[in-house]
Amino acid sequence: LVLILDFGSQYTHLITRLIRKLSVFSLCISGTSSLKSISDLNPRVIILSGGPHSVHSDGAPSFPQGFIEYVESNGIFVLGICYGLQLIVQKLGGEVRVGEKQEYGRMEIAVERKCDLFGEKVVGDRQSVWMSHGDEVAKLPDGFVVVARSQQSSVAAIENHSRRFYGLQYHPEVTHSPEGMETLQNFLFNVCKVTADWKMQDVLEEEVKVIKGMVGPEDHVICALSGGVDSAVAATLVHKAIGDRLHCVFVDNGLLRYKERERVMETFERDLHLPVTCIDATEQFLNKLKGVIDPEAKRKIIGREFICIFDDFARDLEHKLGKKPVFLVQGTLYPDVIESCPPPGSGRTHSHTIKSHHNVGGLPKDMKLKLMEPLKLLFKDEVRELGRILNVPGAFLKRHPFPGPGLAVRVLGDVTEGNALDILRQVDEIFIQSIKEAGLYDLIWQAFAVFLPIRSVGVQGDQRTHSHVVALRAVTSQDGMTADWYYFKHEFLDDVARKICNSVRGVNRVVQDITSKPPSTIEWE
Ligand code: XMP
Numbered sequence: 001l002v003l004i005l006d007f008g009s010q011y012t013h014l015i016t017r018l019i020r021k022l023s024v025f026s027l028c029i030s031g032t033s034s035l036k037s038i039s040d041l042n043p044r045v046i047i048l049s050g051g052p053h054s055v056h057s058d059g060a061p062s063f064p065q066g067f068i069e070y071v072e073s074n075g076i077f078v079l080g081i082c083y084g085l086q087l088i089v090q091k092l093g094g095e096v097r098v099g100e101k102q103e104y105g106r107m108e109i110a111v112e113r114k115c116d117l118f119g120e121k122v123v124g125d126r127q128s129v130w131m132s133h134g135d136e137v138a139k140l141p142d143g144f145v146v147v148a149r150s151q152q153s154s155v156a157a158i159e160n161h162s163r164r165f166y167g168l169q170y171h172p173e174v175t176h177s178p179e180g181m182e183t184l185q186n187f188l189f190n191v192c193k194v195t196a197d198w199k200m201q202d203v204l205e206e207e208v209k210v211i212k213g214m215v216g217p218e219d220h221v222i223c224a225l226s227g228g229v230d231s232a233v234a235a236t237l238v239h240k241a242i243g244d245r246l247h248c249v250f251v252d253n254g255l256l257r258y259k260e261r262e263r264v265m266e267t268f269e270r271d272l273h274l275p276v277t278c279i280d281a282t283e284q285f286l287n288k289l290k291g292v293i294d295p296e297a298k299r300k301i302i303g304r305e306f307i308c309i310f311d312d313f314a315r316d317l318e319h320k321l322g323k324k325p326v327f328l329v330q331g332t333l334y335p336d337v338i339e340s341c342p343p344p345g346s347g348r349t350h351s352h353t354i355k356s357h358h359n360v361g362g363l364p365k366d367m368k369l370k371l372m373e374p375l376k377l378l379f380k381d382e383v384r385e386l387g388r389i390l391n392v393p394g395a396f397l398k399r400h401p402f403p404g405p406g407l408a409v410r411v412l413g414d415v416t417e418g419n420a421l422d423i424l425r426q427v428d429e430i431f432i433q434s435i436k437e438a439g440l441y442d443l444i445w446q447a448f449a450v451f452l453p454i455r456s457v458g459v460q461g462d463q464r465t466h467s468h469v470v471a472l473r474a475v476t477s478q479d480g481m482t483a484d485w486y487y488f489k490h491e492f493l494d495d496v497a498r499k500i501c502n503s504v505r506g507v508n509r510v511v512q513d514i515t516s517k518p519p520s521t522i523e524w525e
Pocket residue numbers: 354355356357358359360401402403404405446480481517520521522523524
């Protein structure tokens with residue numbers, strides 16, 4: 001195991017993911033975790049991440065007391081990156097000071113001596129790296145040597161071979177350090193002698209074993225499928241372990257996209273052989289949403305209604321089986337459970353305060369189901385890989401995210417007014433199909449149409465019209481937390497707008513959303 005201690009760098013998750021891509025299992029926990037939480041994981045290598053702090057600032061985070069003794073007595077290799085390097089220097093008796101020249105951005109470094117960190121590289125070899133630090137090393141702790149310097153001659157890499165401590169002042173994990181991955185690889189495989197034996201096939205087999213051990217031979221498990229990748233992969237995995245003692249439910253709340261219910265059910269039943277009950281609750285949801293225009297009120301109503309339906313489903317099942325289901329499967333992913341060390345004032349927390357996110361599968365408080373979260377150590381791309389091994393169709397795995405409250409947050413204002421939902425479905429379908437035909441679908445994080453609660457004047461077939469306006473939104477993103485609007489070619493947009501106005505009755509104007517997140521959010525409500 002390679003354990004990453006997070007000191008608040010925005011790249012910590014990236015390091016964890018990159019190491020896993022090298023087939024080495026890695027986990028990330030807060031840099032201020034207790035010594036027991038660290039030693040319980042029994043790591044072979046510990047990476048101390050970067051972070052926005054200065055080792056001199058008040059409340060600067062640090063590893064726990066006894067850490068140095070623990071790693072040395074257990075022969076653990078330690079690599080500090082940026083802030084991590086400075087922590088090593090400071091804690092082992094060296095000196096870190098405010099840098100005379102700060103180093104931000106692309107820099108060149110040169111190898112100073114034959115060393116562990118740069119393996120085959122020879123003295124004088126240069127490489128371009130990404131630096132981002134204000135403090136610098138003024139004095140090394142005893143026994144350490146400088147193995148690379150920046151063009152400004154500040155310390156870029158250090159090591160102490162016999163004590164197994166290493167440090168990189170730059171960020172090897174980012175693409176702006178083109179040889180960074182090679183350095184990390186050399187460190188893990190040649191210096192630490194880690195073996196590349198973490199494979200998704202093993203994860204699958206291990207998870208199936210764990211699930212079988214968790215669920216008693218007579219126990220039943222329930223799962224709400226949203227139509228998204230995570231719940232589908234989680235359910236398929238659990239189904240592999242316990243077969244038809246898994247009971248899935250898919251709720252059509254009337255807020256789904258064009259033909260979504262049919263398409264999703266077909267995948268579940270025909271391709272995944274999952275036992276799914278489809279509940280048509282369109283009327284129930286739309287009745288509750290009638291006249292509601294406040295986005296938060298809509299979200300809360302939908303969340304509540306979903307829980308009622310889910311509750312009924314569990315009760316019906318109990319009736320049928322003569323016993324209560326024991327577990328509830330959720331598709332929680334690693335980024336949702338990762339315990340990180342957010343920099344002060346960053347606003348990075350685990351709770352969304354901007355919008356009340358509703359996740360399908362919300363747990364009714366009095367149901368007393370135990371949670372089963374078989375994907376909780378995996379990142380999204382790993383879940384997709386697991387899905388591929390489980391034969392989940394590729395097209396399904398690559399679907400853009402779709403919010404729990406569905407089209408209710410894409411029809412601004414009253415969802416039930418006129419035929420807004422129907423118009424939106426048609427517009428959205430044209431937009432998405434055009435994106436697919438242009439080969440752009442996989443380049444975009446999320447694309448969709450929004451129905452605006454206004455009318456504008458147009459002229460169609462020599463007639464004056466007073467019809468609806470729709471907006472097109474497409475963004476690129478890594479994790480949905482920030483996003484950039486996507487640049488379509490003008491010809492593409494022209495073509496889509498023409499198709500929409502020509503084939504969707506009631507629309508005479510198409511606009512494009514050209515804001516990023518922040519200041520906007522991805523969804524409009
Ligand atoms: P926002 O609009 O907050 O969305 O920028 C970020 C990402 O989250 C999705 N989203 C949701 N997902 N339940 C979900 O499961 C929700 O209530 C919800 N609201 C927004 C959104 O589509 C985007 O991918």
